[in-house]
Amino acid sequence: MSWELLRLHAPALLIAVPLVASFAMPILGRTKLSRGIIALGAMALTSCIAIFLSYTVYTSGVLLYVFGAESPALSIPPDSGGIPIRIIFTIDALSAFMTLIVAIVGFSVFLYSMSSDQRHTGLEGYYTLFLMMIAGILGMVNTGDLFNFFVFLEISSLAGAGLVAFRIEKGKAVEGALKFAVLSTMGALLLLFAVGIFYWQYDALNIAAIASRMQFSLLDQIALVMLVAALAMKCGSVPLHFWTPDAYSMAPSSVTAMLVVSSQASLYGLFRVIFTLYGIKLDWVTVGWIVIALGMLSMFVGVTMAIPQKDVKRLMAYHAISQTGYMLLGVGVGIAVLGDPASLQSYGMAAIDGGLFHIFNHAMYKGLLFLTAGAIIYVTGTRDMNAMGGLGHRMKYTMIFFMIGALAIAGIPPFNGFASKLVIYESVYRFSPVLAIIAMLVSILTLASFVKVFHSVFMGPELPEYDTGREVPLPMLLGMGLLAGIVIVIGIFPAPFIDHLVAPAAQALVNQAGYISAVAGGG
Amino acid sequence: MLSTTFHTGAGYWNPLVWLGVFLLLLVLAYLFWFRGESGYRREGEQTKPFLSGNRAPARGEMHLRASHLYWGFTEAIRGYYERVVPAHTGVLNDYLLWFLGVMSFILVIMVVIR
Amino acid sequence: MIGNLPLITVGLITVIGLFTIVSKRNLIKILMGLNIFEAAVNLFLISIGYREGGIAPIYTNAVQGLMVLPTPQALTLTSIVIGVATTAMLLAFVTIIYRNYGTVDTDRIRELRE
Numbered sequence: 001m002s003w004e005l006l007r008l009h010a011p012a013l014l015i016a017v018p019l020v021a022s023f024a025m026p027i028l029g030r031t032k033l034s035r036g037i038i039a040l041g042a043m044a045l046t047s048c049i050a051i052f053l054s055y056t057v058y059t060s061g062v063l064l065y066v067f068g069a070e071s072p073a074l075s076i077p078p079d080s081g082g083i084p085i086r087i088i089f090t091i092d093a094l095s096a097f098m099t100l101i102v103a104i105v106g107f108s109v110f111l112y113s114m115s116s117d118q119r120h121t122g123l124e125g126y127y128t129l130f131l132m133m134i135a136g137i138l139g140m141v142n143t144g145d146l147f148n149f150f151v152f153l154e155i156s157s158l159a160g161a162g163l164v165a166f167r168i169e170k171g172k173a174v175e176g177a178l179k180f181a182v183l184s185t186m187g188a189l190l191l192l193f194a195v196g197i198f199y200w201q202y203d204a205l206n207i208a209a210i211a212s213r214m215q216f217s218l219l220d221q222i223a224l225v226m227l228v229a230a231l232a233m234k235c236g237s238v239p240l241h242f243w244t245p246d247a248y249s250m251a252p253s254s255v256t257a258m259l260v261v262s263s264q265a266s267l268y269g270l271f272r273v274i275f276t277l278y279g280i281k282l283d284w285v286t287v288g289w290i291v292i293a294l295g296m297l298s299m300f301v302g303v304t305m306a307i308p309q310k311d312v313k314r315l316m317a318y319h320a321i322s323q324t325g326y327m328l329l330g331v332g333v334g335i336a337v338l339g340d341p342a343s344l345q346s347y348g349m350a351a352i353d354g355g356l357f358h359i360f361n362h363a364m365y366k367g368l369l370f371l372t373a374g375a376i377i378y379v380t381g382t383r384d385m386n387a388m389g390g391l392g393h394r395m396k397y398t399m400i401f402f403m404i405g406a407l408a409i410a411g412i413p414p415f416n417g418f419a420s421k422l423v424i425y426e427s428v429y430r431f432s433p434v435l436a437i438i439a440m441l442v443s444i445l446t447l448a449s450f451v452k453v454f455h456s457v458f459m460g461p462e463l464p465e466y467d468t469g470r471e472v473p474l475p476m477l478l479g480m481g482l483l484a485g486i487v488i489v490i491g492i493f494p495a496p497f498i499d500h501l502v503a504p505a506a507q508a509l510v511n512q513a514g515y516i517s518a519v520a521g522g523g
Numbered sequence: 524m525l526s527t528t529f530h531t532g533a534g535y536w537n538p539l540v541w542l543g544v545f546l547l548l549l550v551l552a553y554l555f556w557f558r559g560e561s562g563y564r565r566e567g568e569q570t571k572p573f574l575s576g577n578r579a580p581a582r583g584e585m586h587l588r589a590s591h592l593y594w595g596f597t598e599a600i601r602g603y604y605e606r607v608v609p610a611h612t613g614v615l616n617d618y619l620l621w622f623l624g625v626m627s628f629i630l631v632i633m634v635v636i637r
Numbered sequence: 638m639i640g641n642l643p644l645i646t647v648g649l650i651t652v653i654g655l656f657t658i659v660s661k662r663n664l665i666k667i668l669m670g671l672n673i674f675e676a677a678v679n680l681f682l683i684s685i686g687y688r689e690g691g692i693a694p695i696y697t698n699a700v701q702g703l704m705v706l707p708t709p710q711a712l713t714l715t716s717i718v719i720g721v722a723t724t725a726m727l728l729a730f731v732t733i734i735y736r737n738y739g740t741v742d743t744d745r746i747r748e749l750r751e
Contacts, residue, residue: 151719171736171737171748172749174733175734179615179749181727182667182727183622185671186671186674187622192712193678193681196681196709196712199712205708218634222630222634225630225634239621245611290629304600304607386589389588390586413538422531448596452593456586456587460586463586492527494529495528609751611751612750613750615743616659616661616667623655
């Protein structure tokens with residue numbers, strides 16, 4: 001009985017557990033022990049619920065959860081005139097896919113944070129914000145309601161900005177946080193404007209309800225522009241990326257790894273808006289090419305800006321922008337052939353598969369790389385790569401984890417980055433060879449720039465100033481090791497992963513009718 | 524049964540082959556190392572670098588620091604870097620202006636021209 | 638014409654807010670511009686929720702007439718609350734920046750660039 005109840009209310013618990021733990025933290029988390037138990041326990045519980053939920057969705061199809069209704073499946077009340085008025089969580093395979101990412105990265109990051117952040121004060125506030133951010137990201141990827149998406153977006157950006165500013169660092173961290181927060185607020189307000197436009201026309205806020213009535217009038221087009229611009233800014237694509245290196249480089253490293261996931265939740269929002277909200281009705285060639293153009297610019301400018309950087313985290317932040325370009329390129333090609341069933345079947349779906357697969361892989365190896373950067377900063381106390389050298393002698397495990405992450409981001413087999421890039425290259429090549437060739441060039445430059453980091457940080461003779469340096473504590477190694485293990489396992493078994501997790505997610509993204517009928521048929 | 528062969532639509536890829544090659548290289552490297560000089564000592568003069576009789580620089584001086592790497596690359600496409608790097612001004616107004624500018628650009632393409 | 642007045646006001650306030658955001662170099666003024674833009678969005682939400690002759694959905698002693706679903710009003714309240722939180726946080730950031738940099742001029746708050 002209670003098992004059944006748990007299964008029924010898992011979507012609500014997914015948000016409730018981190019939120020309740022977050023608000024309990026300032027009261028109960030006064031000592032180191034209780035703080036650790038609450039933070040790690042809440043995150044572990046959230047991850048378990050998330051994995052359970054994803055498993056349920058992958059095995060038995062779209063899951064609806066209607067807040068405040070008599071039964072969680074009653075999406076359209078009989079007296080509402082056919083409009084779903086309540087807040088509905090619509091969890092399809094794509095949402096489950098993103099939830100899985102949050103679960104894995106979130107748990108590793110919390111494990112890592114258990115020792116990496118302990119040298120600082122005010123940690124109960126830190127974990128309060130951190131858990132709130134997790135709740136915000138989980139809400140963004142699972143909600144089926146546009147206004148609710150705005151609220152969760154604001155929760156995750158506000159908590160994220162607070163965390164970026166957490167270690168003031170003579171005001172520099174606050175500067176990064178301020179830029180991040182002002183731009184996020186701006187984007188969120190535009191998103192709210194678009195939500196208003198939809199309510200004006202269709203009297204609905206639910207994504208499925210709006211999608212089923214979508215006219216693609218002039219107002220809808222303006223709303224689409226606002227949504228695309230706001231969400232592309234939030235996911236950090238060039239030329240809207242300026243806040244990304246500022247915020248990523250100044251945040252504590254465990255937070256940066258989570259900010260990557262938060263950006264990808266915005267990317268999810270972008271794809272959800274284009275595919276599910278508008279679907280075939282929008283002008284797919286134009287929108288597809290805009291997304292491809294953003295992707296190409298992100299790839300190229302991101303990687304070229306990364307090469308001359310001196311700050312290790314700023315360099316990695318530019319790589320995060322560059323890798324976002326691959327996802328935009330893959331899915332953009334899918335959008336550009338959305339209305340052409342023959343091309344969609346022959347390479348469009350593969351391109352979308354590649355883009356989504358890359359989201360997962362990116363969250364894993366980029367999270368890992370930011371965590372290793374945090375370990376380096378933990379030992380050396382500086383971010384400046386010019387001041388580093390010879391750390392490989394004392395930090396062997398960190399060096400191995402860094403190598404795994406660096407080879408994965410550069411697309412070297414047998415790590416997971418190779419598998420997703422291979423899918424993207426092959427499918428994009430059939431769409432336009434030039435784009436695929438530029439993508440490969442960017443991959444080479446990525447490798448070049450990580451060779452630079454590897455050489456300047458780990459290689460060379462042991463520097464006298466780090467003679468007392470030691471390997472980082474065990475929880476940090478465990479957090480990195482978990483992500484590194486996933487990077488390797490997916491690299492060796494890409495086929496089952498694509499078949500069972502990525503392909504259903506891509507199908508769910510393209511299948512607009514299925515999404516609508518899941519909500520409309522739930523009455 | 525988990526299969527490692529990965530069909531991409533245009534071809535296939537099996538990481539095990541790569542791992543096999545990797546392992547083979549490791550074995551080869553071990554063999555070379557194994558046949559090496561056995562009289563090597565870890566202390567003394569022979570571990571020091573030999574620079575034509577000059578004294579080796581201090582440990583910190585020997586390391587090639589990050590900013591020296593890829594100097595040639597950035598120099599070769601200096602025209603590009605001179606335009607792109609200063610665009611990252613760090614001024615909040617510019618960030619907002621870029622955001623609104625790109626939004627109007629997309630608006631023009633998506634709504635006006637089409 | 639008179640029915641469109643709220644929407645015209647929305648357009649006007651939006652332009653004022655966005656112009657303030659991109660043209661003013663003082664952080665406090667940028668935040669004011671952000672709040673003006675937010676007011677525009679809130680006014681927009683309220684004005685789309687207005688129905689001629691509709692009454693509030695309060696069932697106690699209800700008079701005859703068309704009841705209006707108060708969703709836009711609820712959205713506006715939520716948005717105002719979020720706006721207050723955002724503004725408070727941003728002002729706190731500006732305070733810390735002023736303490737460390739001694740200025741609120743965006744041209745001089747650019748430690749992070751390039």
